[in-house]
Amino acid sequence: MPDNKIFAEHISKGYNPQGEYIYLGAAMHQGEVHAEAAVKIPLKTMNRHGLIAGATGTGKSKTLQILAENLSEKGVPVLLMDVKGDLSGLAKPSNKEDFIFERHNKLNFPFEASGSPVEILSLSKEIGVRLRATVSEFGPVLLARILDLSPAQSGILSVLFKYCDDQHLPLLDLKDLKKILQYATEDGKEELERSYGRISAASTGAILRKIVSLEQQGADLFFGERSFEVEDLVRTNSQGRGYISILRLTDIQDRPKLFSTFMLSLLAEIYTGFPEQGDSDKPKLVLFIDEAHLIFEQASSALLDQIESIVKLIRSKGVGIYFVTQNPADVPADVLGQLGLKVQHALRAFTARDRKAIKLAAENYPISEFYDTKNVLTTLGIGEALVTALDEKGRPTPLAATMLRAPMSRMDILSLAELQELTAASALVQKYNAEIDRESAYEILNQKIDRADAEKAREKAREERKKLEKASSGRKRSSTGPEKAIVKVLTSATFIRGVMGVLNKLIR
Incomplete structure (x- = not known):
């Protein structure tokens, strides 16, 4: 095997950026750290995406912390997706433990x-800036993919969005969407059929059930205003340092559908909203997605396709995406092939399945004359x-x-008091945390239904009144007819003569 001097020269030549860079650490060979063989990542390539992988406890979160703070x-x-809740320490300086200096x-x-x-963000009612998006902003195509709708159901959803646009009905939250689905097959059935064709009640029912399922994962907190x-x-x-926005997701670990919904919405919004940047000296934004398998495990094929497309295209917007997970196999092959930076911590070979996974993981890395990659993967220490x-x-x-290297910031979480102090000073909390529930499709359609019901009630009352008047008129005619006949008989000349004749006889 080549000696250490040749190794150090090899590494130094490969990691020798001319512009700004992030210092990660120094290369090791044959159990020795070579400080002169510095591993530096060019800042201009940080929009080429990346992977941080490794078994539990090997230092993935600290690597993420190093990259984020630098x-x-x-x-x-x-932007960090903090699923475990252990990244808030980025806001405070390191405690300077002895092992760091060693x-x-x-x-x-x-x-x-x-x-x-640091800015603390939240998808729920936990501490931090509330993140929301309206149903209209999501759009029928993205929503159909999240709900995993069939082509027929997706078509119905698109028609209903078109109807709401035409009728100026804002779709802000899930209750708006549920209301228009109900309206389409009940009170507004005839109206929609005239202009948009027949809408199947079975299909709207299926869509409603999937929306309810999404609601049960907390999506009702995500959809709404302010966006x-x-x-x-x-x-x-003011010092020119980039804000680290930490999205704390500790309360939605068991709700991967909501996590996927938010991630896809965010990536789509960034892709459509950011201008083309092309090659530049540094990225515009870098996203780190911790526990990335939560996105991919329960995603539909349509959702995976959408994520893969965005990952491939979003680089041109100056945005880098970094997936943090235990094994490279957690990330789809088409996405893995787009990742420029790979930081692979140790993997554990406890079972035959583990050994097979290590062999596959080793194939994701360049062949090296200095390392037996499969062996190194199982012998790396913490922070290597x-x-x-x-x-x-x-x-x-x-x-x-x-x-x-060690993180410059605290390798521990903030206390509740520190989190509250951080969010109290946030301008974004004041901007986004106010509850807004303005008039939208739900209220407008309810008013429309109420007006229609009131008109139907008035029409029914008019009809009932006419019936009563007709019946009353009929009774009047039938009751006065015999009376007139009796009066006519009693006043007739024949009847009077007859009565008078009887009286004359009685007098005589």
Whole structure:
């Protein structure tokens, strides 16, 4: 095997960016850390996406933390999906434990503790800036994919969105959507059929059931106003540091449908809202998706296709996406092939299935004359990883077993009091956390139905009144007819003469 000097030169040549870069650590060879073989990631290639993988407890979250805080320091805003709730410490400086300085002495790299500007976000009613989107903004195509609708059901959903547009009925939340589905096959059935064709009650019923299922995962908290504006993710503070927006998802780990719904909505909004950026010195925004398997495990094929398409195209908007998961196999092959930076922490070989997974994982990395990749994957320590990236010309860098630097920020979570203090000072909390429930399709359709019901009631009352008048008139005619006949008889000349004749006889 080549000696350490040749190895160090090999690594230094591969990781030698000319522009700004992020220092990850130093390469290791034959059990020795080579501080001169620094592993540096060019900042301009951070929009080429990436993967952070490894078994539980090997340091994935700390690697994510290192990348996020260094991007922020370079003026790049970051969005983190914090499923475990252990990333809020980015807001505070490191506690400077002894083992950190020991590590940095080996790396021959100075350590400076610092926190980053942090914004706490939430999809529910937990502490943080509330993230919402309206049903109209989601649109029928994206919503159909989230709900996994059939072509016929998707067509009906598109027709109903068109009807709401034509009638100026705002679709803001799920109660609006449920109301128009009910209206289409009940009170408004004839109206919609005249202009848009027949709408199957069976199909609207199936769509309603899927919406209810989505509601049970908390989507009713996500759909509504005020809609979050993605431009608020790309802010910098007065020192020019990018904001790290941490979306705390600890309360929706068991609701992957909601997580997927939000992620797809966000990616679509970023893709459509951000201008083309092309190649630039640094990304506009970088997203880190922790526990990425939650997105892919229960996603429909249509949803996976949408995610894959966006991942392929969003790079041109200056946006990088980084998936954090236990095994590269958790990420679909078509997505995995788009990832430029790969940081692979240790994998554990406890079973035959584990060994097979390690063999497959090793094939995702460049062949190296310095490493037996399958063996290295099982012997890496905590805070060590195999790294390969793209250089400034888009070429894969050499595979490097790397001792990673320590995070500059706290490697622990914020206390409740610290979280409350952070959110109390947030301008975005004031902007987005007010409850808004303005008049929308639900209220407008209910008013329309009430007016129609009132008109029907008035018409029915008019008909009943006519019937009563007719019946009353008939009774009057039938009761006065015999009376007139009796009067006519009693006043007739014949009757009077007869009576008078009887009286005359009696008098005589």
